Amino acid sequence: MPTRINIGPVHPSTHGVLRLVADVEGDTITNLEPHIGFLHRGVEKLVETRMYMQSPPYMEKLDYVAPLAMDDAYVATVEAALGIEVKERAMYVRLIQLELQRIASHLFFTGALCNDMGLMFTMFMWCFEDRDRVLDLLAQTTGQRMFYVSMRLGGVTLDLPPDFADNCNEFLDYMEKRLGAYENFMEKNPVFMERMKGVGVLTSQEAKDLGVTGPVLRASGVPYDVRKAKPYYVYDKLHFEVQTDNRGDNLARYRVRIMEIRESARLIREALRQIPEGDAKGMPVKLIGPAAKNRTVTVSRECPRGEAMMYMVADPQKPYRLSIRSPNFVNLSALPHMAKGHRLGDLFAIMGTLDLVMACVDR
Amino acid sequence: MKIDRNELMHIVRSMKGAGYDYLVKITAVDYERSMTAIYFLREMKSGKDETLEIELDPRDAWLPTVIDTFPAADWYERELSEMFGIQIRGRIAKRLLLEKWDGTEPPFRKSFKWNSDYKTADGE
Amino acid sequence: MxxxxxxxxxxxxxxxxxxxxxxxxxxxxxxxxxxxxxxxxxxxxxxxxxxxxxxxxxRKNSLWPLQFGLACCAIELMDFGAARVDAERKGYLLFRATPRQCDVMLVAGWVTKSMVPEIKRLYEQMAEPRYVIAFGECATCGGPWWESYNIVRGIDQVLPVDVYVAGCPPRPENLFAALIKLQNKLGGEIEDR
Missing domain, CATH: 1.20.5 (Single alpha-helices involved in coiled-coils or other helix-helix interfaces)
Incomplete structure (x- = not known):
């Protein structure tokens, strides 16, 4: 008879509130059932009572580790519904902000992963110090360190300050050296490699069937990236590669994210060289804005955790229905399949590499 | 494309055979007289998207399950049955997000009474 | 299943x-x-x-907090424990996940109706003297989710709160100031009203 273990809503990994009920035989998991909904507040329903530009703060609190990505997805949906074009310089500014946000989010992932696995606090402190530097850079351009609300219809709130390019390049040089130190720290550790290699394997057919997205999908060998498949802003003018790895285990998912930090650094450098002069400010926020032209719109964005797709049915001044496809929802639904047959200790390593944010799971 | 719910399982299976092997989302919209369930499918090789729309009557809302073709549909169907009251036939779709919910009305329908007394600027 | x-x-x-x-x-x-x-x-x-x-x-210089980050304020809580705004220099070390060893419960994030029995159970498991800090707008008054159907409007409807911290999310320096206020309250320098 299997024993039932409750890994309750409050547990010391940093992912939020999730209850896992695991049936174990000895130490091996035979069945896993996630109970979610401890953070559900009905965002999709709340947005229906607000005007368009009153909702970005709601969208940012969905994925709170990379709030700019969800903010951008929502504002792009509203712009598509209202038929507003983004100014050219603003596209470059938004791209730079999004890629900086991606670096910050992947640094958070690295620190939290090592915390979950028990390499307590060394990597956490290093990664958070570097993430603080990225947040300083973002604060120079948006004015806030978390929950920016810096996207306006057709542009951004504040333009890049004059010395931003120097600060940014200096940080990126420092970051690339630090990545070498991180890889040294983690990959020369035999316990870390033992817990990551060959654990939690997801083949590419399983990944497509289960519907996972983002770095989890790319680490299983499926080279799908929204920035290449449906390019938005100026991604089609800049050069970058889609990072894949065809092993599909924990090590692959971790490596894909570290390589994505390097690709983001490359993108930011190129964007800073190519950025045109001009005006990047968007329309000021008014309660009654321009009326919506298109009735239904669908917009996809590549958040650091996966693809976020927003489907909106637009009334003239507020959304009639906003449906948010959050990447963490599908990634978590793949966890029971991935954890079967592994030990309880491996469960936390697998969950750490999935990089979940629970507020995005229960919208 | 608009389809009928009785052909849903057959069409989904044939689309998967034709290369549309990734289910992006299952969602629904409540237009008070009718409800529309929408399935988003994608072909991974070329990145093409396709949507299937099914119109339902709110008083007789049920859909067959597609879980044997796409295991990703599991949690989406549970969320749909909980939030919109659409019964999913062919499986037991238990509560997902509001497990200890004591209300009776599905929350995302337009007829759900909640205490949002915020009035938008044009008085709705 | x-x-x-x-x-x-x-x-x-x-x-x-x-x-x-x-x-x-x-x-x-x-x-x-x-x-x-x-x-x-x-x-x-x-x-x-x-x-x-x-x-x-x-007592006031060795408060051990319960790591109870529910939502976005948890990220600022982690920044508070990290290297820049160091929480350990005031004795606020060892964020534990088990309430038996803790003195302070930092409720960071919004509280839903499904979470209330869990919070009550954790609070009862803490040994006296115990304190509660409501961190952020959502724990103070319900925050941006004031009108939602699944939210408790402020943790003070469930637990007795000692210090409220305003902000969405509050900066880590703000939490540091709240910690010092709690220490002054324990030391008797602030009247408990």
Whole structure:
């Protein structure tokens, strides 16, 4: 008879509130059932009572580790519904902000992963110090360190300050050296490699069937990236590669994210060289804005955790229905399949590499 | 494309055979007289998207399950049955997000009474 | 899928009831009396001036927090414990996940109706003296989710709160100031109203 273990809503990994009920035989998991909904507040329903530009703060609190990505997805949906074009310089500014946000989010992932696995606090402190530097850079351009609300219809709130390019390049040089130190720290550790290699394997057919997205999908060998498949802003003018790895285990998912930090650094450098002069400010926020032209719109964005797709049915001044496809929802639904047959200790390593944010799971 | 719910399982299976092997989302919209369930499918090789729309009557809302073709549909169907009251036939779709919910009305329908007394600027 | 969890089964009862049953079963009548005398004597010593100040000083400088980050404010909580705004220099070290070893419960994030029984159970498991800091707008008053159907409007509807921190999310320096205010309250420098 299997024993039932409750890994309750409050547990010391940093992912939020999730209850896992695991049936174990000895130490091996035979069945896993996630109970979610401890953070559900009905965002999709709340947005229906607000005007368009009153909702970005709601969208940012969905994925709170990379709030700019969800903010951008929502504002792009509203712009598509209202038929507003983004100014050219603003596209470059938004791209730079999004890629900086991606670096910050992947640094958070690295620190939290090592915390979950028990390499307590060394990597956490290093990664958070570097993430603080990225947040300083973002604060120079948006004015806030978390929950920016810096996207306006057709542009951004504040333009890049004059010395931003120097600060940014200096940080990126420092970051690339630090990545070498991180890889040294983690990959020369035999316990870390033992817990990551060959654990939690997801083949590419399983990944497509289960519907996972983002770095989890790319680490299983499926080279799908929204920035290449449906390019938005100026991604089609800049050069970058889609990072894949065809092993599909924990090590692959971790490596894909570290390589994505390097690709983001490359993108930011190129964007800073190519950025045109001009005006990047968007329309000021008014309660009654321009009326919506298109009735239904669908917009996809590549958040650091996966693809976020927003489907909106637009009334003239507020959304009639906003449906948010959050990447963490599908990634978590793949966890029971991935954890079967592994030990309880491996469960936390697998969950750490999935990089979940629970507020995005229960919208 | 608009389809009928009785052909849903057959069409989904044939689309998967034709290369549309990734289910992006299952969602629904409540237009008070009718409800529309929408399935988003994608072909991974070329990145093409396709949507299937099914119109339902709110008083007789049920859909067959597609879980044997796409295991990703599991949690989406549970969320749909909980939030919109659409019964999913062919499986037991238990509560997902509001497990200890004591209300009776599905929350995302337009007829759900909640205490949002915020009035938008044009008085709705 | 496996069977449903039985939420009325004995394993999910109130923690205090479990503890009472355990304690009643293990402590017999004869052994109880000297314990009571010792406890009363210790309380007397602790309330007399020199030891009282020593006890107060040691309590306020060694607060151990319960790592109870629910949502976005948890990220600022982690920044608070990280290297820039260091929480350890004021004695606020060792963020534990088990409430048995903790003094302060930092409620960071919005509280939904499904989460209320869990919060109550954690609060009851903490040993006295225990304090609660409501961190952020959502724990203070419900925050941006004021009108949602699944939200408790502020943690003070469930627990007694000592310090409220405003902000969405509050900066880590803000939380540091709240910590100092809590320490002043323990040290008797602020009147508890």
């Amino acid at each position: 496996s069977d449903e969890i039985d939420h009325d089964s004995p394993e999910f009862l109130n923690a205090r009831r479990e503890m009472d049953l355990l304690v009643a079963g293990s402590v017999s009548e004869k052994q109880a009396k000297p314990n009571v005398v010792f406890a009363k004597f210790a309380d007397l010593i602790k309330s007399m001036p020199p030891t009282k100040d020593a006890v107060r000083w040691s």
